[in-house]
Amino acid sequence: MTKDFVKGERIVLRPTSRQDLSFLQGLWNDGEVMRYVGYPQGLGIDGQGAWRWFQLLEEHRYRDRDRQHWIVENESGRPIGEAFYKLEQDYCGYKASKMAGIDLKLARKFWGRGYASDALRTLVRYLFTQGFRVLVVSPSLANEAALTLYDRLGFEPKHRFWAEETKAEHQVWALTNTL
Numbered sequence: 001m002t003k004d005f006v007k008g009e010r011i012v013l014r015p016t017s018r019q020d021l022s023f024l025q026g027l028w029n030d031g032e033v034m035r036y037v038g039y040p041q042g043l044g045i046d047g048q049g050a051w052r053w054f055q056l057l058e059e060h061r062y063r064d065r066d067r068q069h070w071i072v073e074n075e076s077g078r079p080i081g082e083a084f085y086k087l088e089q090d091y092c093g094y095k096a097s098k099m100a101g102i103d104l105k106l107a108r109k110f111w112g113r114g115y116a117s118d119a120l121r122t123l124v125r126y127l128f129t130q131g132f133r134v135l136v137v138s139p140s141l142a143n144e145a146a147l148t149l150y151d152r153l154g155f156e157p158k159h160r161f162w163a164e165e166t167k168a169e170h171q172v173w174a175l176t177n178t179l
C-alpha cells in the first residue's frame, strides 16, 4: 500500500487526486448529503468549480502542509466518501493549540453500515499520531447521524453557536488526546 494511505479496519483513506473530482461532484451535488451543511439542494458545483477547488487544495497541502483531503474507499476499493482535516487555532470560537478541524461525508448508499465510524476512528488515530492534541467538528444540532457518530467516538459537546450559512444552531464537539 502507498505510504500516504491510512488504513482502517474496512476502509482506507487515500489522498484525493484529480481523478476523484467527478465522484466528489456527485457527492457534493446530493442535497441529502449536503443539507446540514447549508445546501439542501446540493452544492451545484460543475466540473470547472471542482477543478478550481482541487487546485487550491493542492496549493495548500503541498505549500502550507496544514491540511489533507482523502477519499474514503471501502473494502472493494470503491470511493464511498471524503475525509478532511485542517490545522486550526480558533474553530468557530473554540481555541486550542495543536488543533485540527475535521470533516467526513459519505455517499448516501453507504450510510448505516459502520463505514463512517471506521473512517472517523482511523482519522482520529492518524491525527493523534501526527501530534494533534485536539480534534474538532461543528455539526448542526439537527444532524442526528453526525451527532450519534461523534458521541460514539467519544467527542464531547462544547459551546453552541448560530451559523449564518445554514441558518441553524450548531455545536462544537471536541476530542482531546489525553495520552
Ligand SMILES: CC(C)(COP(=O)(O)OP(=O)(O)OC[C@H]1O[C@@H](n2cnc3c(N)ncnc32)[C@H](O)[C@@H]1OP(=O)(O)O)[C@@H](O)C(=O)NCCC(=O)NCCS
Pocket: 032, 033, 034, 036, 037, 103, 104, 105, 106, 107, 110, 111, 112, 113, 114, 115, 116, 117, 118, 137, 138, 139, 140, 143, 145, 146, 148, 149
Ligand atoms: C454523518 C455520517 C458520516 C454518518 O454516517 P453513518 O452511516 O450514520 O455512520 P456509521 O457508518 O458509523 O454507521 C452507523 C450505523 O451503521 C450500523 N452498522 C451496520 N454495520 C455496522 C458495522 N459493521 N460496524 C458498525 N456499525 C454498523 C450501526 O448499527 C449504526 O446504526 P444506528 O445509527 O442505527 O445505530 C453520514 O450520515 C453522512 O455522510 N452524512 C452527510 C454528511 C454530513 O452531514 N457529515 C457530517 C458533517 S458535520
